[in-house]
Amino acid sequence: MEETLEPEVVPSRDCPECGQPAMEGNHPTPLCADCRQKYVRYPIPVWIRIFGACIAALVLFSLFTFPKDLSVGINLEKGERAEKAGKYLTAQRAMEKVVQKVPGNIEAEGHLLIDAVYTQDMETFKAQYAKLKDRNIEDKELFSAIEEAMDKAGGYFVNDSFTSFMTAHPGAPPSDIEWASYFDKNPRDFYALATYASALNDRKELDREDSVLRVLLSRDKESYIGLELISSLLREEHKPDEALIYNDRLLRINQELPYGLASKARTLLMQKKDREALQLSEKACQLGGSDDIYSQSTLALAYHFNQRPADRDALIRKLNSTIKDTSDRGGFQYVLDVISNKEKFRD
Amino acid sequence: MFIPGFVITLLTFPGVIVHELAHQLFCRLYKVPVFKVVYFQMGNPAGYVLHEAVQNKAQGIMISIGPFIVNSVIGAIISLPAALPIFKFHTGKPLDYLLIYLGVSIAMHAFPSRGDANVIWNSVREPGAPLWVKIVGYPVVGLIYAGSIGSFFWLDLLYGVGVAVGLPNLLIAILA
Numbered sequence: 001m002e003e004t005l006e007p008e009v010v011p012s013r014d015c016p017e018c019g020q021p022a023m024e025g026n027h028p029t030p031l032c033a034d035c036r037q038k039y040v041r042y043p044i045p046v047w048i049r050i051f052g053a054c055i056a057a058l059v060l061f062s063l064f065t066f067p068k069d070l071s072v073g074i075n076l077e078k079g080e081r082a083e084k085a086g087k088y089l090t091a092q093r094a095m096e097k098v099v100q101k102v103p104g105n106i107e108a109e110g111h112l113l114i115d116a117v118y119t120q121d122m123e124t125f126k127a128q129y130a131k132l133k134d135r136n137i138e139d140k141e142l143f144s145a146i147e148e149a150m151d152k153a154g155g156y157f158v159n160d161s162f163t164s165f166m167t168a169h170p171g172a173p174p175s176d177i178e179w180a181s182y183f184d185k186n187p188r189d190f191y192a193l194a195t196y197a198s199a200l201n202d203r204k205e206l207d208r209e210d211s212v213l214r215v216l217l218s219r220d221k222e223s224y225i226g227l228e229l230i231s232s233l234l235r236e237e238h239k240p241d242e243a244l245i246y247n248d249r250l251l252r253i254n255q256e257l258p259y260g261l262a263s264k265a266r267t268l269l270m271q272k273k274d275r276e277a278l279q280l281s282e283k284a285c286q287l288g289g290s291d292d293i294y295s296q297s298t299l300a301l302a303y304h305f306n307q308r309p310a311d312r313d314a315l316i317r318k319l320n321s322t323i324k325d326t327s328d329r330g331g332f333q334y335v336l337d338v339i340s341n342k343e344k345f346r347d
Numbered sequence: 348m349f350i351p352g353f354v355i356t357l358l359t360f361p362g363v364i365v366h367e368l369a370h371q372l373f374c375r376l377y378k379v380p381v382f383k384v385v386y387f388q389m390g391n392p393a394g395y396v397l398h399e400a401v402q403n404k405a406q407g408i409m410i411s412i413g414p415f416i417v418n419s420v421i422g423a424i425i426s427l428p429a430a431l432p433i434f435k436f437h438t439g440k441p442l443d444y445l446l447i448y449l450g451v452s453i454a455m456h457a458f459p460s461r462g463d464a465n466v467i468w469n470s471v472r473e474p475g476a477p478l479w480v481k482i483v484g485y486p487v488v489g490l491i492y493a494g495s496i497g498s499f500f501w502l503d504l505l506y507g508v509g510v511a512v513g514l515p516n517l518l519i520a521i522l523a
C-alpha cells in the first residue's frame with residue numbers, strides 16, 4: 001500500500017528539516033536539494049537488503065535452471081500430443097529425451113513403454129517393462145493405456161506355449177491338424193496366427209492365408225502384423241484397392257510406422273500413383289533409417305517407376321553391400337526381380 | 348473455509364515486503380521523496396509507503412501499480428523451475444516446494460491495495476489530468492477495487508497460483 005503526503009501549508013518555503021531555502025520548482029513539499037535527495041533515497045534497511053538479495057539470488061537461480069525443466073516439459077507435452085495424434089515415433093523420441101533428463105519419471109516411463117509397443121521397438125519395450133513392473137502407477141488413465149499396450153505387445157512376442165509347440169516339430173513344419181489343435185488351446189495367440197498365415201503364404205495357399213488373417217483381424221482389429229500381412233497378401237493377389245484399405249487402417253493407428261508407409265507406397269505403385277508413392281517411401285526411409293531394408297527396397301522400387309535409374313542403381317548398390325540377413329535378402333530379391341521384369345508387379 | 352486475514356498475511360509475508368519495496372523503488376526511480384516505509388507489520392495495512400504527492404499523473408499511476416508488475420514477474424520467475432517438477436513430473440524436492448511457496452506468496456500480493464486505488468482515483472479525478480490518464484486510470488482503479496473485493500473470495504490467492512503454476516504450464520502448451 002502507498003500513502004501520499006498532502007502538501008503542507010507552510011508559512012515559508014524553507015526546508016523544515018534543516019532550515020535551508022527549499023528547492024525551486026513546483027514541489028508539494030518544501031525541501032532543500034540535499035534533504036529532497038535524502039528522502040528520494042530513503043534508506044532501505046539492511047534486513048530488507050538481505051531479503052532482496054536472497055530474492056534476487058532465487059530469481060537468478062530460477063532463470064538458470066528453468067530452461068532445462070522447460071525443455072523437459074516441452075518434450076513431455078510434445079510426446080503426449082504426438083501419442084494422441086498416432087505419431088508414435090515422434091512420441092517415443094520425445095519421451096526418450098524426458099526419461100534421459102528425469103529418470104524414474106513414471107509418466108514419461110509409462111508413455112515410453114506405450115510408444116515402444118506401437119513403434120514395434122521391442123528392446124525399448126522390454127527395458128521399460130523391467131523398469132515399471134514393480135512400480136505403482138497411480139494415474140488410472142495411464143495405467144489402463146499401459147495395460148492395453150501390454151495386451152497388444154503380447155501379439156508380437158513368442159510365448160512359452162508357442163515355443164514348445166514349434167520345438168516339438170524340429171524337422172518339418174506342423175501339419176494343419178496340429179495347428180488347429182494348437183489354436184483350440186490358444187485362441188488368443190495372435191503371434192501364432194500370424195506365423196501360421198505366413199506359413200500358408202509360403203505354401204502359396206493364399207485363400208487360406210486370407211481366411212486366417214481375417215480371423216486374426218476379427219479378434220484384434222488393430223493387429224499390426226495382421227494388417228501388414230493382409231495388405232501384402234492383397235497386393236500379391238493384385239487387389240491394390242483392397243490393400244489400400246488395410247494400409248490406411250494401419251496408418252490410422254500409427255501415422256509414423258515406416259513399414260506401414262512403405263507398404264502403402266508399394267500399393268500406390270501398383271495403382272500407378274508413382275509420385276505419391278515416391279514421397280511416401282522417402283518418408284518411410286527417413287523415419288525407418290538406414291537399417292530399414294523394407295523401406296529402402298520400396299524406395300528403390302519407387303525410383304524405378306519414377307524413371308530415376310541413377311538413384312535406383314545407387315541405392316541398390318548400397319543395399320547389396322549392407323544386407324546380411326537372409327530374410328531381408330529375400331524381400332530385396334523380390335524388388336530386384338520386379339525391376340528386372342522377372343516378377344510382374346503391375347499391369 | 349474462513350481463515351483470518353492476518354494469518355494469510357503472516358504466511359505470505361515475503362509478498363508484502365516485495366510489494367512495499369516495489370513501491371519504494373518506483374518512488375526512487377521517479378525521484379519522489381519517501382517519508383516512511385513499513386515493510387511488514389501485523390496490522391491493517393500489513394505494510395505501506397508514505398511518499399510525497401506525485402505531480403506527474405503517469406508516474407503516480409506507475410508507483411501505484413509498480414508492485415503489480417514487480418510481484419507478478421518475480422513470483423512467476425521464482426516458481427518457474429519448481430512448478431514443472433511438482434505439477435508435471437511429480438518429482439518435486441523440498442527446494443521446489445519452497446520456491447512455489449515464495450512464488451505464490453509474492454504473486455498473490457501483486458494486486459494493488461485499496462489505498463493504492465485511492466491514490467490513482469484522486470490523481471485521475473483532479474482537474475487538468477490528461478485524457479489518456481483518465482482512460483488508463485479509471486479501468487485500473489475499477490480493476491483494483493474488483494481485485495480488492497475479490498480477495499475476500501481468494502482472488503489474490505487464485506492469481507498467485509495462476510502466475511506461479513499456470514504460467515509455466517501455459518508456456519509449455521504454447522511452445523510444445
